[in-house]
Every structure is written in C-alpha cells, then in structure tokens.
Amino acid sequence: MRNVKTWLSLLVLLFTLAACGRPPIDLPLEITETPTIEKTPTQQVEPADIIFHNGTIITIERSQPTAEAVAIRGQLIQAVGTEEEILAYKGTDTLLVDLQGYTLMPGFEDGHTHYTRNKWGEGVPLETLMDDLLAFGLTSIAEMHSTDEYIDFMLEAEKNNEIDVRLNIFGEYNCGFLENGKSIFCPSWYLDNPPILDPTHMVRIPGVKIFLDGAGGNRGCPYMSFKWPDNIADYWPGIWETCSYPYGDLYLTEDELTAVLQDIQDRGYRASLHVMGDAGLDVALNAIEKVLNGQSNLIYRHQIQHSSTLRPDQIDRYVQLNILAQVPGYFNTCEAEELEAMYPEDYYTWDTTRFALPGLGVHTYYGGDCAGRQDIHKVGSALNPIWGLYGLVTRKQFREDMTICEPPEWVAKYKISVEQALEMVTIEPAYAVSMEDYIGSVKPGKFADLIILSDNPLTMNPDDLYKLTVWMTMVNGTMKYCAPGKEAYCPSASQVKVAQTGSPTAAPQMTQIKMNCDKRGESPILLSSEDFVQTYIKWEAKTTDQLIEFMASERQSIFVNGEQVDSNISHGEIEKIEGSDTVIVKSMFDVGILKPGEYEIRTILTFDHKITDGFDWYGPGTQYPTIEGTCTVVIEK
Numbered sequence: 001m002r003n004v005k006t007w008l009s010l011l012v013l014l015f016t017l018a019a020c021g022r023p024p025i026d027l028p029l030e031i032t033e034t035p036t037i038e039k040t041p042t043q044q045v046e047p048a049d050i051i052f053h054n055g056t057i058i059t060i061e062r063s064q065p066t067a068e069a070v071a072i073r074g075q076l077i078q079a080v081g082t083e084e085e086i087l088a089y090k091g092t093d094t095l096l097v098d099l100q101g102y103t104l105m106p107g108f109e110d111g112h113t114h115y116t117r118n119k120w121g122e123g124v125p126l127e128t129l130m131d132d133l134l135a136f137g138l139t140s141i142a143e144m145h146s147t148d149e150y151i152d153f154m155l156e157a158e159k160n161n162e163i164d165v166r167l168n169i170f171g172e173y174n175c176g177f178l179e180n181g182k183s184i185f186c187p188s189w190y191l192d193n194p195p196i197l198d199p200t201h202m203v204r205i206p207g208v209k210i211f212l213d214g215a216g217g218n219r220g221c222p223y224m225s226f227k228w229p230d231n232i233a234d235y236w237p238g239i240w241e242t243c244s245y246p247y248g249d250l251y252l253t254e255d256e257l258t259a260v261l262q263d264i265q266d267r268g269y270r271a272s273l274h275v276m277g278d279a280g281l282d283v284a285l286n287a288i289e290k291v292l293n294g295q296s297n298l299i300y301r302h303q304i305q306h307s308s309t310l311r312p313d314q315i316d317r318y319v320q321l322n323i324l325a326q327v328p329g330y331f332n333t334c335e336a337e338e339l340e341a342m343y344p345e346d347y348y349t350w351d352t353t354r355f356a357l358p359g360l361g362v363h364t365y366y367g368g369d370c371a372g373r374q375d376i377h378k379v380g381s382a383l384n385p386i387w388g389l390y391g392l393v394t395r396k397q398f399r400e401d402m403t404i405c406e407p408p409e410w411v412a413k414y415k416i417s418v419e420q421a422l423e424m425v426t427i428e429p430a431y432a433v434s435m436e437d438y439i440g441s442v443k444p445g446k447f448a449d450l451i452i453l454s455d456n457p458l459t460m461n462p463d464d465l466y467k468l469t470v471w472m473t474m475v476n477g478t479m480k481y482c483a484p485g486k487e488a489y490c491p492s493a494s495q496v497k498v499a500q501t502g503s504p505t506a507a508p509q510m511t512q513i514k515m516n517c518d519k520r521g522e523s524p525i526l527l528s529s530e531d532f533v534q535t536y537i538k539w540e541a542k543t544t545d546q547l548i549e550f551m552a553s554e555r556q557s558i559f560v561n562g563e564q565v566d567s568n569i570s571h572g573e574i575e576k577i578e579g580s581d582t583v584i585v586k587s588m589f590d591v592g593i594l595k596p597g598e599y600e601i602r603t604i605l606t607f608d609h610k611i612t613d614g615f616d617w618y619g620p621g622t623q624y625p626t627i628e629g630t631c632t633v634v635i636e637k
C-alpha cells in the first residue's frame with residue numbers, strides 16, 4: 001500500500017467564536033412606512049402569531065433600513081417597526097421572541113447555484129439538501145440549469161410538502177460543453193411547458209439557461225476579443241486540447257442566439273446566458289438588444305451569468321439595456337498575480353469590471369455557483385452566502401493555510417458597501433426571478449422568510465464578516481432551522497429541526513491545523529479543549545469515478561480510548577495532482593471536542609463492497625478489508 005493513503009492525520013478546527021452580545025441599539029428610527037394594518041384606539045388588530053422584538057431588524061427597505069421588531073401572522077410579515085408599535089400586535093397566543101439585541105434580516109438568496117441539482121443527481125436525499133441550505137440561512141435559490149427528471153422530481157416533492165427552500169429552476173437550451181467542437185442541443189422543460197411563475201409556489205420555473213461560450217475543460221474557452229497568449233498553457237495546462245485558438249469558443253452565432261432568445265422570450269421565459277469572455281458578451285448584448293426591440297429588459301429580465309471578462313466600454317450597454325447581472329461573491333484574489341501574468345496587456349483588470357455594475361444601478365445579484373464538489377463547510381464555501389458577503393465587501397481571500405490574500409488595487413477598487421452587498425444576497429436575486437414583491441426584504445405583506453444572525457453586518461468590522469453564523473432560518477413564517485444552543489431564538493420547538501452536532505453553523509472552520517498522526521508527525525499531539533478534533537485520510541486514485549465510488553462506500557469507526565464515538569464524515573475537494581494522472585481527496589471524520597486529558601484515537605475504515613482505486617482492491621474479500629490508524633492526543637487545560 002502506498003504511503004499517501006495511510007497518512008492518517010489529525011485535523012483540528014479551532015472554533016473562532018464571533019464576538020457578540022451587544023446591547024440593543026437605540027436607533028433614531030425614521031419610519032416613513034406605516035404598518036399595513038392601521039390602528040386606531042378603538043380598532044382591534046389581528047394578533048400576531050410570532051413577534052421578534054428587542055433586536056436590530058435589517059429590512060433591506062431603503063425607506064426604513066432598520067427597525068426594532070417584526071410581527072408575523074401566518075406565512076406573512078404583518079408589521080415592522082418600533083418595539084412599541086409591534087408589541088401592540090401581541091395577543092394571548094402570540095409567541096414572543098426576545099432577540100436580545102441580535103440581528104434579524106431577510107433570508108439569504110443565491111441567484112446561481114448547482115448544489116441541489118448535482119447532489120440530487122448523486123443520490124443525496126432531498127431532506128439533507130434542504131437542511132444544508134437552511135443551515136446557511138438560504139431561503140431561496142436559483143438552480144442555474146436542469147434536466148426534466150430533476151424538475152419533475154422537485155414538482156412532485158412540492159406536492160408532498162417536502163420543499164423547505166424556494167427553488168427557482170432554470171430549464172436548459174443547450175448542454176454546457178462541446179462535442180467535437182459543437183454545442184449540443186439538450187433542452188429541458190421549456191419546449192413542452194409554460195413557465196411556472198406563481199409566487200406562492202415553492203418550485204418555480206422562471207427561465208431558460210443558454211451556454212454561449214466556454215469555461216475551460218471540455219467546455220472550450222471563454223470567447224475573447226483578444227488572442228489568448230502563447231504562454232497561457234503555463235497557467236492553464238492542457239488548454240489547447242479543448243480550446244479553440246486563438247479567441248476561444250463561441251457556442252452560438254449572433255443570429256442563432258437571437259433566434260433562440262426570441263423563442264424563449266415568446267414562451268414567457270427569461271433567458272439566462274452563461275458568458276465569460278468579452279467577445280461573447282458583445283454577441284449576448286447584441287442579441288438581447290435585438291429581441292427587446294426597444295422595450296425595457298426590466299419586463300423580460302434576461303440576465304447574464306459571470307460576465308467574467310467585461311470590457312469597460314461594455315458597462316454602458318449593461319446600463320442602457322438594463323441587463324441583469326450575476327456576479328460571484330468571493331473573488332479569487334489569491335490568483336491575482338497569476339491573472340496579471342496570464343493575460344496580455346492589462347486585460348486582467350477586466351476580470352473585476354463586473355463589480356462596478358451594482359454601483360451604477362445595474363440589477364446585480366450574488367450567485368455562489370456551487371457545484372457541490374467541495375466540502376460545503378470549508379473556508380470560502382460557494383454554498384455559504386456569508387463568504388460571498390465577506391468577499392464582496394473586503395475583496396480578500398483566504399489561502400489554504402488560513403492566511404489572507406490582500407487585494408491589489410485593481411481588485412480592491414471594486415469593494416462593495418455592506419448595504420449594497422446585503423441587497424445582492426437578498427432583494428436582487430429575488431428581482432432576478434421576479435419575486436421582489438414577495439420576498440427579499442422585511443416588509444409587511446411579504447412572505448416571512450427570515451434569519452437571525454450572530455452579529456450585525458452593518459456595524460461589525462467588515463474583516464470579521466466571515467465569522468457570521470445563522471442562528472435561525474424561517475421560511476413562510478415557519479422556523480425551519482435552529483442552530484445548536486440557540487433554541488431561545490427559535491422556540492416553536494415542535495416545528496424546529498435542530499441542527500445536528502458538527503453541522504456548519506457550530507462555527508466557521510477557521511483555523512485548520514493539520515497534524516500528521518503517522519511516523520512523520522509529532523506524538524503526542526497537543527490540543528486545547530476548544531479544538532474540534534477530526535481525523536482524516538487522503539486517498540489517491542486513477543480516476544475521479546473511482547474516487548467518487550470510494551467516497552460513497554467508505555465507512556468510518558472512531559474509537560477514543562477504546563470507546564466508539566458517533567462520527568460524521570465529510571469530503572474535501574477532489575484534486576488533480578499536477579504532472580500525474582492521479583486524483584486525490586481527503587475524507588474527514590468528526591471526533592468532537594474533548595475534555596483535558598490524554599487520548600488514544602483510533603480510526604478504522606471499512607468499505608460497503610469491493611472497490612478499486614486503479615492501484616489495489618479494498619473491502620470485503622480483498623487483501624485490504626480495512627484501513628486503520630491510531631494516534632495519541634493530549635488535550636491541555
């Protein structure tokens with residue numbers, strides 16, 4: 001057996017607890033909107049079902065940015081205002097939740113993800129997917145392309161009341177990759193069905209995704225106005241195997257795109273275009289302008305995903321055409337120098353031009369673009385909107401070793417204010433799917449999709465934004481998620497699904513200290529009683545499929561001083577080893593928080609069935625039925 005596999009090590013996740021517990025803030029409130037229900041001394045108001053009070057309510061309503069309390073009745077927000085105004089809605093059966101100064105805001109929305117679609121495709125249960133989203137405070141997402149099978153499954157699940165988070169699913173026009181250099185027509189849903197736009201539905205089908213240019217790998221390359229430089233393969237190995245020289249790959253001509261857009265628009269759908277290269281954007285903007293034919297895009301809401309290489313001269317067209325734009329939150333600042341070296345002249349600065357759009361009044365929304373291939377709890381997780389928020393506001397990025405990459409000037413100049421970034425994770429994704437009148441802000445008459453946060457993003461140090469955690473998630477007036485230990489903020493306990501220990505909201509996994517538990521490592525390993533202990537094993541295989549099969553069939557047993565403990569398993573990102581044909585992944589196993597003392601930790605891996613990694617066979621009836629490792633850990637006082 002090769003050494004890399006038996007490299008069983010300890011991974012320690014130091015819980016960084018966000019500083020919190022501030023007193024209620026006495027804000028001079030300017031209430032310009034009266035609650036929907038007008039009160040006179042003689043008039044009885046309908047009592048609220050739930051009142052959140054004594055907190056900071058971030059409303060995302062510019063006319064009334066903050067408030068102290070909010071009343072919920074049924075599925076809807078009943079009233080928003082001062083402590084005194086809202087407590088007037090208290091009836092004998094009203095559930096009062098004292099926020100103790102903490103912050104409540106609209107649920108997060110992700111305008112571009114692939115998480116539920118991909119994970120559903122891997123067989124992950126729907127309930128797990130819903131719980132994953134709720135634990136990150138996500139109350140609405142847009143699945144940015146799909147198959148008929150996925151859509152049918154979700155529509156059926158809605159009938160069975162199994163959808164906790166609003167799913168806005170985009171059908172598909174073409175596949176997101178090329179075959180023999182040609183785009184493949186693979187439409188889903190929209191040719192046979194009208195859009196589903198009813199705002200009361202949990203599953204809606206508001207749009208159709210079109211891939212217009214490449215994205216690397218078997219997808220070809222972004223379509224550029226300039227020649228990809230000769231040295232590009234130094235940074236992007238193997239690029240010329242799939243990429244068309246010298247400008248990249250355009251999937252559809254302008255005429256083809258215009259015809260497709262016209263058809264999609266005529267069917268009542270909005271189009272969502274994947275475009276990464278600036279020459280691709282020219283084609284997209286021309287085609288959109290043609291089908292709008294002088295009408296406002298705010299009627300049709302066609303939108304462009306990524307806009308990764310946006311020329312400054314194209315900004316005006318976004319403004320004039322009222323293009324809706326998705327942008328990522330967490331920019332790859334750590335690769336800034338690489339981008340500078342990759343692109344000819346100063347074209348690399350076009351990578352951040354898109355972040356100017358929200359400041360120019362363009363409807364710009366956050367989309368994490370989570371493919372679900374990485375551990376969703378790791379630093380910079382594309383599923384966790386809090387990383388998006390941190391990235392938008394600071395433009396900083398964490399390295400693997402948890403040091404921070406500071407943005408160079410061309411990245412830093414597009415820092416976005418917290419207020420604007422909050423709109424990009426709430427009301428703007430709602431706007432992109434025409435739900436802005438129903439969700440995305442705390443306003444009377446809207447659905448009560450709300451979250452409670454561990455701190456106030458408007459007043460905390462922006463550099464600490466990533467430490468925010470979600471304590472409660474409510475959808476349609478029902479508390480759907482409650483963080484461990486925060487039951488006081490989600491007291492309708494019968495309705496609440498309390499998080500499992502080890503779930504993401506316990507704290508962000510900020511300080512990862514990897515300690516070898518094998519001969520090369522120190523022994524014993526010294527830790528503190530605040531450390532969350534995990535063991536891990538790295539696995540190497542010939543193909544990604546083999547790794548996926550390995551991850552699906554491995555089972556862990558963890559023994560602490562001989563006694564078995566409950567343990568969750570999570571997986572890292574599948575990585576390709578440079579210069580070889582092998583791929584690796586890291587599987588992590590929770591041990592938990594240990595009291596001071598000395599422990600022998602033993603990890604045993606078994607397999608459901610016989611598997612191979614392309615080198616050896618493992619599991620029942622093979623030479624390696626189990627893999628195991630032991631190490632000694634001392635927890636200091």
Ligand SMILES: [Zn+2]
Nearest residue numbers: 112114144369
């Ligand atoms: Zn995507």
